[in-house]
Amino acid sequence: MNAPTVGPTVAAEHVSKWFGDVVALSDVSFEIRPGVTALLGPNGAGKSTLLRILCGLATPSRGSLRVLGSSPRDPKLYRRIGLVPQQEGLLEHLTGLAFVELAAALHGVPSPREAATRAVTKVDLDPADGRGLKAYSKGMRQRIKVAQAIVHEPEMVVLDEPLEGLDPRQRLRMIELFRELGDEGRTVLVSSHVLDEVEKFGSRVMVLAQGRMAAEGDFHSIRELMDDRPHKIRVRSDNPRAVAAALVSDGSVLGVQLGGDDSVIVDTEDAPAFRTAVARVARDEGARLLEVAPLDDDLESVFRYLVGRR
Amino acid sequence: MSDAVIHDRGYRPYDGPRLGQVHAVKSLTLHTLQRIFGLRRQARSKALPFIVVVLAYLPAIVFVGLSALLPKALRDATLPTYEGYYGFVSGAIILFVAFVAPEALCPDRRSRSLSLYLAALLDRTTYLVAKALAIFLTLLTVTVGPVLLLVLGLSIQNAGPDGLGELAIAVGRILAAGTSLSLFFTAVSLALSSLTDRRAVASATTIGVLIGSGIVAAVLEEALKFPDAFLLLSLNTAPYFLVNVIYGVTMGREATYEIPTLIIPLAVAAWTVAGFGFAWLRYQRLQVTR
Numbered sequence: 119m120n121a122p123t124v125g126p127t128v129a130a131e132h133v134s135k136w137f138g139d140v141v142a143l144s145d146v147s148f149e150i151r152p153g154v155t156a157l158l159g160p161n162g163a164g165k166s167t168l169l170r171i172l173c174g175l176a177t178p179s180r181g182s183l184r185v186l187g188s189s190p191r192d193p194k195l196y197r198r199i200g201l202v203p204q205q206e207g208l209l210e211h212l213t214g215l216a217f218v219e220l221a222a223a224l225h226g227v228p229s230p231r232e233a234a235t236r237a238v239t240k241v242d243l244d245p246a247d248g249r250g251l252k253a254y255s256k257g258m259r260q261r262i263k264v265a266q267a268i269v270h271e272p273e274m275v276v277l278d279e280p281l282e283g284l285d286p287r288q289r290l291r292m293i294e295l296f297r298e299l300g301d302e303g304r305t306v307l308v309s310s311h312v313l314d315e316v317e318k319f320g321s322r323v324m325v326l327a328q329g330r331m332a333a334e335g336d337f338h339s340i341r342e343l344m345d346d347r348p349h350k351i352r353v354r355s356d357n358p359r360a361v362a363a364a365l366v367s368d369g370s371v372l373g374v375q376l377g378g379d380d381s382v383i384v385d386t387e388d389a390p391a392f393r394t395a396v397a398r399v400a401r402d403e404g405a406r407l408l409e410v411a412p413l414d415d416d417l418e419s420v421f422r423y424l425v426g427r428r
Numbered sequence: 429m430s431d432a433v434i435h436d437r438g439y440r441p442y443d444g445p446r447l448g449q450v451h452a453v454k455s456l457t458l459h460t461l462q463r464i465f466g467l468r469r470q471a472r473s474k475a476l477p478f479i480v481v482v483l484a485y486l487p488a489i490v491f492v493g494l495s496a497l498l499p500k501a502l503r504d505a506t507l508p509t510y511e512g513y514y515g516f517v518s519g520a521i522i523l524f525v526a527f528v529a530p531e532a533l534c535p536d537r538r539s540r541s542l543s544l545y546l547a548a549l550l551d552r553t554t555y556l557v558a559k560a561l562a563i564f565l566t567l568l569t570v571t572v573g574p575v576l577l578l579v580l581g582l583s584i585q586n587a588g589p590d591g592l593g594e595l596a597i598a599v600g601r602i603l604a605a606g607t608s609l610s611l612f613f614t615a616v617s618l619a620l621s622s623l624t625d626r627r628a629v630a631s632a633t634t635i636g637v638l639i640g641s642g643i644v645a646a647v648l649e650e651a652l653k654f655p656d657a658f659l660l661l662s663l664n665t666a667p668y669f670l671v672n673v674i675y676g677v678t679m680g681r682e683a684t685y686e687i688p689t690l691i692i693p694l695a696v697a698a699w700t701v702a703g704f705g706f707a708w709l710r711y712q713r714l715q716v717t718r
Contacts, residue, residue, distance in 0.1 A: 330435070335431050336431075344434065
């Protein structure tokens with residue numbers, strides 16, 4: 119890997135991209151630093167357009183974007199980034215190892231065979247597999263695409279929907295791999311709509327909606343910023359009615375709803391204050407708390423909120 | 429410290445430059461040109477303009493090809509004069525005239541989108557200016573383009589005008605003749621298309637008036653022995669008299685008529701002004717529900 123870049127890996131300032139009358143990206147500014155960043159957004163939000171601009175496959179209609187301090191169209195940059203495109207673009211007659219070896223050779227890697235063997239092993243495929251790529255399953259094809267993207271040890275890896283077509287075990291392995299790459303100091307940008315998997319990255323997210331940046335940062339922190347929507351918290355207790363009655367009068371609570379045999383659903387604007395209050399209330403009422411769990415702190419609910427608002 | 433941020437994606441007022449009425453006219457002209465040529469529309473919308481353009485340019489391409497193949501003596505006898513070229517493309521011109529103005533004007537009234545234009549920077553006059561400009565530019569493609577192609581093609585093969593001076597005069601005449609033809613037919617078709625919001629009716633009316641006026645003029649001049657100047661009542665003939673004047677033609681069928689030279693441009697100008705004036709009046713009085 120080359121020497122680490124000072125400053126953000128990607129810096130975008132007021133980037134817009136339009137195709138005729140269709141605005142794909144509108145005035146988007148952001149920075150991406152080393153580690154894993156998930157790019158989220160519904161279909162047509164502009165994710166793929168942004169990734170194409172990042173990799174120099176398209177130019178912004180307005181605004182500027184620097185990747186590792188260079189223009190994305192700088193040919194020298196291509197050796198420092200790896201791309202896993204969403205589209206299938208494999209040379210079907212080659213074996214997996216030969217395909218990755220070709221990518222290594224094209225990137226000017228000194229020992230393409232060794233590098234390819236390393237990359238193929240890293241994505242849990244067998245370098246000795248003699249089958250052509252046309253015989254590969256969807257999951258294997260995704261993994262071989264990742265292998266060709268990391269074979270030259272790039273500083274930045276851009277992955278467009280890499281979890282698509284993978285079974286749950288493969289997804290977990292792939293997410294582990296992204297984390298490993300991030301921990302090595304690389305910048306890993308993953309676009310995905312599999313939100314429950316993205317949540318496992320435990321990473322920074324960027325949410326695009328209708329071509330505009332809706333939010334960016336750690337999604338738990340984003341949830342904290344959603345102060346116009348109360349947090350929903352489920353409290354399970356051996357005496358839910360007493361806990362509910364006591365919580366109603368607490369200042370941190372907006373609403374209380376009995377949610378079953380032993381649970382109370384609480385709406386609160388101040389989750390940290392509520393967590394302190396609920397322990398005190400339970401102690402005062404002589405009730406035992408079985409569980410205090412947030413119901414809408416998952417990425418999916420944050421995503422739905424961000425994409426749905428105007 | 430958290431660096432998370434939720435961006436405001438709400439309504440943002442436009443704070444960029446505002447380009448004014450001239451830009452609005454230009455935009456509507458370009459939009460109308462796109463509509464006429466069927467750009468960004470399905471293939472069948474492109475068919476008629478494509479066919480007309482092919483019909484207008486094909487003879488020029490054939491003549492340029494022939495001039496390369498034929499010996500000089502035969503070539504001079506075969507190739508048409510520049511003004512004579514209109515004889516080969518007058519059918520295509522009529523077809524285009526009958527198609528272009530209805531396509532430019534009628535849908536806006538039929539779909540009631542005229543009020544949308546008038547609610548913007550455009551008023552009734554500037555709206556018509558934009559539409560007239562689009563029709564005029566479209567007609568130039570069949571009144572100027574093919575003859576220009578012919579003269580340039582022949583010149584490349586040393587079969588065109590002698591010397592740069594002659595070439596400049598020929599190009600000047602082509603531009604003047606084509607411009608006057610386009611202006612005349614723009615005015616006439618604009619006036620006729622302002623009468624109805626149905627394209628087919630406007631197209632049929634335009635063809636009917638162009639042919640019908642010719643019949644009336646011929647009857648007056650030949651059967652009733654009216655003066656030759658009455659031929660200028662024919663909307664399909666009058667502009668070609670002017671083309672002959674521009675080319676200084678003293679021979680040929682048109683030149684055999686006894687029409688004072690000064691009367692021809694005056695009559696064509698009168699028709700043109702009358703056409704534009706009628707369309708303008710019609711649009712001034714048009715009821716538009718805002």
